[in-house]
Amino acid sequence: MGGTRDAAKLPRVLTILCLFLLPQTGSVLEVTAPSPHVAQKGSDTLIPCTFRIDPFPADPKLLNIKWHFNGQIRLSCTDSEVSATDPRFSLDPNSALLGEASLSVSNAQISDGGTYSCSVTYGTEWQEKEIRLEIQAPPQINITNKLVTENKESALSAAITGFYPVDIDIKWLREGEILAGRTELPPQRNADGTYRVTSTVTIVPTEGNQNFSIRVQHESLSAPLQEDFQLLYEAAPMMNISHGPFYVNEEQTLMCRVWGYYPEAIAVSWFLNGSRVEPSEIKRINSSALELPYRFLPTAESQGMEISCVVEHQALTEPLVQSLKVELTDAKWSLTKRRVVGIIIIIISLVAALCLGFVILRQKKKEDVVQPQGRGGFVVPQELPHSEGREGLNPRLIHILLRDCNIRHSLEEQED
Structure with a gap:
């Protein structure tokens, strides 16, 4: 019994001894x-x-x-x-x-x-x-569209990116007043774990520069983030095609001119009978004007073909198109007509010059005739003009003078 009691006490003794031996903190x-x-x-x-x-x-x-x-x-x-x-x-x-x-x-x-x-x-x-x-992660604002059409319903849009956590508050303002009609798509997750969201608001812009803003509130910001901007007004392009007569086997360059558009991004193409053709390089005159040439070689089969210039721009609800029909002109007949017209022009010019010369000469003749009174009271010229192109007196002038002399001589005889 004594041995059993001592054996039972041994673990307790060892535990106390171990605690005693542990380092004291x-x-x-x-x-x-x-x-x-x-x-x-x-x-x-x-x-x-x-x-x-x-x-x-x-x-x-x-x-x-x-x-x-x-x-x-x-x-x-x-x-x-x-x-x-x-x-x-x-x-x-x-x-x-x-x-x-x-x-x-x-x-x-x-x-x-x-x-x-x-x-x-x-x-x-x-x-x-x-x-x-x-x-x-604080958000960043990127305004993706501020291009509008005056007096037409237009959408402003912005991408809010890089924020975390997901909760965010977005407001659009015009002249400091909050705009209604804002919409947001559900936030999307980026590869780095942050979020992005697209916000849009629909407005009807009027004439004049108004101040717009987008304001973002997020728990990562100590103060709201705001970006101010002004609207950009888009302008639709105008166009025309210039060309000369179409002659068989005579190449010519058609020119499609486009101007007055905004923004600068624009697409211009040539089409032949509805199929796109490869034009020459676009020549940009400035940020809102360009020329697109097209070198065309008509053949006998080109008669009646349709050539079109097509302009695409975001200010247009549909592409702007201008077309023309190929009307072939016979080159020989055209050359003959041009020669005839040239000859007629030359003849008319010569006739006009002769008429003018005649008028000037007649006026000069009147100035050169002197009018002293002779015996019979008739005018005696001091110097009679010569006929043009030959020497001697002008026959018509001599006839007039003789007639006048005869009349006056008859009168004198009657008086005697």
């Missing part, structure tokens, strides 16, 4: 880890975890620190040796001896957000605290 371990902890995407952050013992510094042989993320170990520090599963995670072993067990995370990503646990063991004491890491 001096005070109770206390771990502190405030939660949640917020970090910006892409930043370097320190997830806080501290502990207290007495006295400091801690004995590295008694200290063990471990960090877990969503139940998976990420880092451990034992006897001042640090081991991490991700090179972006680190801990300062020297600071750990003074009670600093915080986990350093470089280039924090959306995937790093979640629940972390910081466990500290010192000697026989152990404590663990959970910390929630919240990653935030």
Whole structure:
């Protein structure tokens, strides 16, 4: 019986002896880890975890620190040796001896957000605290359309990208007043874990430059993000085709001129009987005008073919088209007609010149005739003009003078 009682006491004695032989830490371990902890995407952050013992510094042989993320170990520090599963995670072993067990995370990503646990063991004491890491990413605004048509229903649109978490508030404003009719598509997830969303608002723009804004509120922002802008008014293009007569086997260049459009993006094409043809290189005159040539060689089979220039632009509800029919002209007959017309023009010019010369000559003759009174009272020219092209007196002038002389001589005889 005595031997049995002694055997029963032996484990208790050994337990007391073991406790007595364990190192004494001096005070109770206390771990502190405030939660949640917020970090910006892409930043370097320190997830806080501290502990207290007495006295400091801690004995590295008694200290063990471990960090877990969503139940998976990420880092451990034992006897001042640090081991991490991700090179972006680190801990300062020297600071750990003074009670600093915080986990350093470089280039924090959306995937790093979640629940972390910081466990500290010192000697026989152990404590663990959970910390929630919240990653935030601020939004960026990209206005994707501010091009409108005056007095016509138009849509403004913007892409809000790169934000996290998903909740976001978007408003459109005109002259500081909130616009109704805003719509957003469901947010989409980006490859890096952030979100993007497209917002649109429909307006009917009127004449004049009005100030518009888009304002975004998000928990990652200390103040609302706002971008101001003014509308751009689109203009529809105008066009015309210039060409000469079509002669068989005589190549000519047709020119399609387009102007007055905005924005600059535009498509211009040539079509022959409904099939697109390869034109020459576009010649841009300025940001709102261009010329597109097309070299065309008519054949006998080209009669009646349709050549079209087609313009596509976002200010147009449908393509702008101008067409012409190929009407062949006989080259020989055309040359004859041109010669005849030339000859007629020359003849008319010569006749006009002769008439003008005759008028000038007649006027000069009148100026050269002197009118002294002779015996019979008739006019005697001092010098009689010569006929054009030959010497001698002008026959018609002589006839007039003789007739006048005869008449006056008859009168004188009657008076006598």
